[in-house]
Amino acid sequence: xxxxxxxxxxxxxxxxxxxxxxxxxxxxxxxxxxxxxxxxxxxxxxxxxxxxxxxxxxxxxxxxxxxxxxxxxxxxxxxxxxxxxxxxxxxxxxxxxxxxxxxxxxxxxxxxxxxxxxxxxxxxxxxxxxxxxxxxxxxxxxxxxxxxxxxxxxxxxxxxxxxxxxxxxxxxxxxxxxxxxxxxxxxxxxxxxxxxxxxxxxxxx
Numbered sequence: 001x002x003x004x005x006x007x008x009x010x011x012x013x014x015x016x017x018x019x020x021x022x023x024x025x026x027x028x029x030x031x032x033x034x035x036x037x038x039x040x041x042x043x044x045x046x047x048x049x050x051x052x053x054x055x056x057x058x059x060x061x062x063x064x065x066x067x068x069x070x071x072x073x074x075x076x077x078x079x080x081x082x083x084x085x086x087x088x089x090x091x092x093x094x095x096x097x098x099x100x101x102x103x104x105x106x107x108x109x110x111x112x113x114x115x116x117x118x119x120x121x122x123x124x125x126x127x128x129x130x131x132x133x134x135x136x137x138x139x140x141x142x143x144x145x146x147x148x149x150x151x152x153x154x155x156x157x158x159x160x161x162x163x164x165x166x167x168x169x170x171x172x173x174x175x176x177x178x179x180x181x182x183x184x185x186x187x188x189x190x191x192x193x194x195x196x197x198x199x200x201x202x203x204x205x
Contacts, residue, residue, distance in 0.1 A: 007116060011116075012115075012116040012117075012118075013116065014116070015112045015113070015116030016112070016113055016116035018109075018112050019108075019109045019110065019112030019113035019114075019115075019116060020109070021109070022105050022106070022108045022109030022112060023106060023109035023110070023113075024109075025105050025109075026102045026103075026105035026106040026109060027102075029098050029101055029102040030098060030099075030102045032094070032098060033094035033095050033098045034091060036059075036090060036091070036094055056077050056078055056081040056158075057077060059090070059151055059155060060151075060152060060155060060159070061148070061152055061166075061168075064152060064155075064156075064159055064161065067159060067160045067161060068159070068160075073159075073160055076158060076160075077155070077158040079158070080155070080157060080158025081155070081158060086154065086155075086158075089154045090151070090154065093147055093151045093154060094147070094151075096143050096146060096150065097140075097143055097144055097147035097148075099143075100136045100137075100139040100140035100143050101136070103133070103136035104133045104136040104137050104140060105133075107130065107132040107133025107134075107136060108129075108133045110126075110129045111126040111127070111129040111130045111133065112126075114126035114129065123191075123195070124195055127188055127191055127192050130184075130188045131185065131188045131189070131192070133184075134181055134184040134185035134188055135185060137177075137180070137181035137184060137185075138181040138182060138185065140177070140181075141174060141177030141178045141181055142178070144173075144174075144177070145169060145170065145173075148168045149166050149167050149168045152166035152168070153165050153166045
């Protein structure tokens, strides 16, 4: 049995364009982690001559960033971040946050491309990708505070406070993101169940 799901040509085209945009953003998110490790928060500085410089302090939380008050603290942090092992750590920590988000964007983009495609069973092909995207959203909701905690702990030896363990835990933000992701997963699960029941009924009839 093939489903009869069809979008009007204009909406199908918009779906394909939106899907391509999501796929592009997924690629950018994955590349961002590598760029950030090689060049932490680049900026164009025109004080005393224009040049590119890194701003590793932007990777810190607001309270710790406030302790970076002068050139000496900035240079100490920059020297610490310049260590190869720290750069590898930054990449790993960013991937904890970026990987599930990139998978989320990739899943949504691929689903939209299927929904705007031609042929039969497009909805049935799109739903598994939406399910994967919602699972990635569930992981991302938990990965975000974990990534922030690890980043602050990793960079702490380069700050005036010295090495310490930092734990970020905002229950409201975590539960809000989890509830939205779980609601999306439940919706996709219900749609897949409805399509399955429709197909079984059609085969029975």
